[in-house]
Amino acid sequence: MISFKVSDMEKQVADLIHGMAKDIMRPIARYYDEHEHQRPTELEPFRVIMQAGGMGTGRKKKSGEKKEIKVTDDKIGANAMSITGAEELAWGDVGLMLALPGQGLGNAAISAVATDEQxxxxxxxxxxxxxxxxxxxxxxxxxxxxxxxxxDEYVLNGEKIFVTDGDRCEVVVVWATLDKSKGRNAIKSFVVEKGTPGLTVGKLEHKCxxxxxxxxVLIFQDCRIPKTNILGDPEIRPEGGFKGVMATFDATRPLVGALALGCARAAYEFTKEALAKEGIEIRYDKPLVKLSAIEKDMLWMEAQLEMMRVIIQKAAWMADNGRPNNLEASMAKAKGGKAGNLIVQKCVEILGPIGYSQRYLLEKWMRDxxxxxxxxxxxxxxxLVIARRILGYGRDMLA
Ligand SMILES: Cc1cc2nc3c(=O)[nH]c(=O)nc-3n(C[C@H](O)[C@H](O)[C@H](O)COP(=O)(O)OP(=O)(O)OC[C@H]3O[C@@H](n4cnc5c(N)ncnc54)[C@H](O)[C@@H]3O)c2cc1C
Structure with missing residues (x-):
């Protein structure tokens, strides 16, 4: 049975990462917002933490055993730990969280699909x-x-766009087709090391x-990689081949939900503190009809944050306990993405010019x-994914 009790270990990890997010990320957040494409060297201390846990969610060891972290009803699994860390880091700064050296989204794919040797x-x-x-x-x-x-080599040709960490990473996990005429089952993922001839970094995006x-942008032109760099099954199977690569999303979508949760929580806390400075406190002991509009807004946001957390934790708990979580992973991402944006916008709305001014980070969190x-x-x-799962429809029936 799932338990939402926060274990001592999770609390310790959350406190440690929260401290780093507060002391290291927050002070440099505005600088790197204004200096796009400059590498945040202050984040180097995080490299060790990222490589210890990071995106390698739920990876089995060689022996087939789970990682050392035990899965218990207290939900201390690798996925649960990852979302706990992701929320705290995103509370610090979503952009800097994504810029952390050591691990990126590709590590989730490697973790989900690679052989032991890979x-x-x-x-x-x-x-x-x-x-x-x-x-x-x-x-x-x-x-x-x-x-x-x-x-003994695969030759890659094509162009990839919007690749997070595409410039700073050490390797890229690339989705490519072995045979376009065989459809989705011919799509596989390949690991390409940076510096391989034929791989060039094109332009870097300027973003909101x-x-x-x-x-x-990454360009692959006659890029040759060892044939052992194809992740998972190299054969094109008539059924199910695509599911392997798609499994990556079941690990990464709850993480993205956790990023939205961390950022929205930061906005909520900032707003609550700003209101308190103006003498506006939320009265938790009064019935709804007695509350001001702002108090009701704040309570609505608290409820949204809790809903986000519950579904994100559930998706992670299911992954940690070896249960298929495709539906819950999409729910975590959908709820996180939507509610997160509604919350940061509501915070800007409540604080008006303070919310919109670049004197504070709130306007940035809305963009981030x-x-x-x-x-x-x-x-x-x-x-679409949620509807298909609930209704039992295939892609042919609901697209
Ligand atoms: C900052 C940033 C970082 C990114 N990082 C990565 C990365 O690391 N790796 C990577 O591979 N990609 C990355 N992406 C790309 C991102 O995953 C895609 O932009 C996203 O999946 C949408 O795809 P698209 O841009 O082709 O939009 P489209 O697929 O063209 O969608 C445009 C609009 O149409 C809607 N739409 C599309 N199909 C349907 C449908 N069937 N029913 C209803 N609505 C639909 C979409 O919801 C969207 O609103 C990143 C993007 C951004 C902005």
């Missing part, structure tokens, strides 16, 4: 994830980057928010949080 080689490398192309985003099965086997995080409802599948795509 995990040994790539598990601790800083990995970006390249799926999106100029002609393919929401429909990941439309990938047209190609991978052709030539002797999360400016501390680099978002790059927007992306949590876009990448790793937009709000609409999560709704």
């Amino acid at each position: 995990y040994e080689r790539f598990g601790s490398k800083y990995a970006a994830m390249a799926i999106t192309e100029p002609g393919c985003g929401s429909d990941a099965s439309a990938v047209s980057t190609t991978a052709v086997l030539d002797g 928010g999360i400016r501390a995080s680099d978002t790059a 949080n927007k992306v949590n409802d876009i990448y790793e599948g937009t709000q609409q795509i999560q709704m």
